[in-house]
Amino acid sequence: MGKQVRRHIIFYGRVQGVGFRYRAYYAARQYGLGGWVKNRYDGTVEMEVQGDEWNIGALLDFLHKQNHIRIERIKSEEIAPQQEGQKFQILY
Secondary structure, eight states, rough: OOOOOEEEEEEEEEOOSSHHHHHHHHHHHHOOOOEEEEOTTTTTTEEEEEHHHHHHHHHHHHTTTTOOOOOEEEEEEEEEEOOTOOOEEEEE
């Protein structure tokens, strides 16, 4: 497994009301990633995701390929990793 990184990501576009959080949750769990995803009041979706770079990239690629989701822009920054073993979850 590669170096553990944590990214704070904001997704812009048609990302609410299209199953984005559920699909992100499902894929993150499949790729063994930790973190969370939640809708924001301004119509964007916010995510913190932790794992190796390859799996985070695979998650983002998966989300880009989903029907009904249209990601127009992503704002992403690397932040300090948290403790190991955190499961990915949907926040409300």
